[in-house]
Amino acid sequence: MLQTARSLWSLSAADRRLVALMLDAGALSRAELAERIGVTRSAITQMMASLDRFGLVEEEPARKGSRGQPARPMAVRGAAGFSAGVSFSHGYLDAAIIDITGTERAYQHRILPEPTPEAVAKGAADAIAAARIEAGIGTEELLGIGFALPGDFRVDAPLLQAHRYFPAFDGLDARAWFQDRFAERVFVENDGRTCAMGERLAGSGKGCRDFMAVHIGHGVGGGLFLHNRLYRGAHFNAGPLGTFFPLDRPRPSGQDLLETLRANGIDAADFDRLDRVAEDHGDIIAKWCDRAGRQLAPYLHHVANVIDPALIIIGGRLSASLLQDIVKATGLPQHASPERFAGQPPVVIPSTLGARAGAIGAASIPILHLLHPEPA
Incomplete structure (x- = not known):
């Protein structure tokens, strides 16, 4: 049973x-x-x-082919448990349901009328209900619901220090707020570290114990997996690279890409419009990806010398093809050299989750908390 x-x-x-x-x-x-x-x-x-x-x-x-009684391999049964995740931006919300192996079972995209906690909660409830039907799990109990949040957390309290584009979330005790509105166990995390969790369970970092994820979103975020644990730092805010890139100058953030397109008279309201924009304005996007990759390269090399990760994953809110272009523009190796030595350039690869990394990563939070419980 x-x-x-x-x-x-x-x-x-x-x-x-x-x-x-x-x-x-x-x-x-x-x-x-x-x-x-x-x-x-x-x-x-x-x-x-x-x-x-x-x-x-x-x-x-x-x-087959072994001597004696053939070995019968054992594997994790994906349908043993399911988890949901929610990610949002200015004007849209994504929700995903994955099974315990990290396999996507359902994905829902919704228009978000306004980026407020109330609108996100309502949109999340509707999207998860639809995702349950799509996944064929009905009212089956979930391991939990993860929320990817654009911002960091206050040093002195478990309150969100929200990204400047989401003022309605600033100062919110997000976990308690969403927990009051959902029967399932709720988990919240910064969207950069959420991205790293998704890569660890279901993406380019699967099976890797030490890696860094760079999150190209509203800012230049990120997350660290060190010794097979999400490393949050003394104040739960480790990972972002944004401080290397001043806000008053061109920077390798997804928001900078949107603003670059708008400066060229191109309608790019949010990240979910980029695929359509690329069809007619691919040259502008390609030029931005080249610049972003060259901007990131020296800092990725410096950070890698400090933490010595097995690899660095470039991910976030952009499509897989744009992430691949950014990785290529860094000029850094995408495969490990057979001869490794201290100070060598890091291996940098694109996310295999692409723009779905937010919701998939959020859905990964409960599963990774289950399998790798953190000390109190």
Whole structure:
């Protein structure tokens, strides 16, 4: 009998570790799992029985070509749990439902009448209800709902220090505010770090323990995964690169791209218009991507020398093709050299989630909190 989503939060630390390993490494035999985490085969059998009670694992077809009894790899069963995520901008809202493996099950795009907490809550409720129908999960309990927020958090209180384009959110205790309006468990995070969480579970950072994500959105945000944990810093605001780029000069932010287009007489109200704009004004966007990549390059190199990540992912609110153009313009390698040495340029790659990174990342927050619980 499958357990409810609520009961998944009662998984033991060992169970969570095992599920996280299988998500990163893919299907593994019991012998491989025992070797990876350093326990006996009998211990793995007991742990698998525990996970099976939660409906979390399933056997894949036996591997052929091996001697003796063919090994039957074990994998995480995606339908064992679902999570929702919400991301928004000036004039639109996106909501996604993913399963516990990070696989997208539904995606909804909505016009946002105004960027206020009230409008976001209403739009999120409507979009998640529609996403439930699209995903075919009806009223099934969710692990939680994640909200990606444009801004940082106050040092002295759990209040949002919102981006200047979202004054209605400034000073809001966002988690408490949204929790009062949703029955599901609510999680909130800065949109840059949300982007990093989505990349870790479902994108270019899947299986990577140490990486940096750069979030090209209203500002130049970002997030860090260090030692397989989201690193928030002493005041919960680690990751953004925005301070390297003065606000009164051209900078590699998505908002700067929108303003560049408007300065050229092009109607670009928000990020969800960029694909249509690119059809007629691709030359202007290509020139901006080239400039943005060249602006980012030296700072990515400097930051990489400090934190030594395995790779840097360029993501955010832009499409995958624009992110690839920015990465190319950095001139930094997209593949690791066989000979590695200190001070070498970092490996920089584009997000595979593209503009869906916000909602997918927000939906990843509850799952990563489940599998990698943080110390109180």
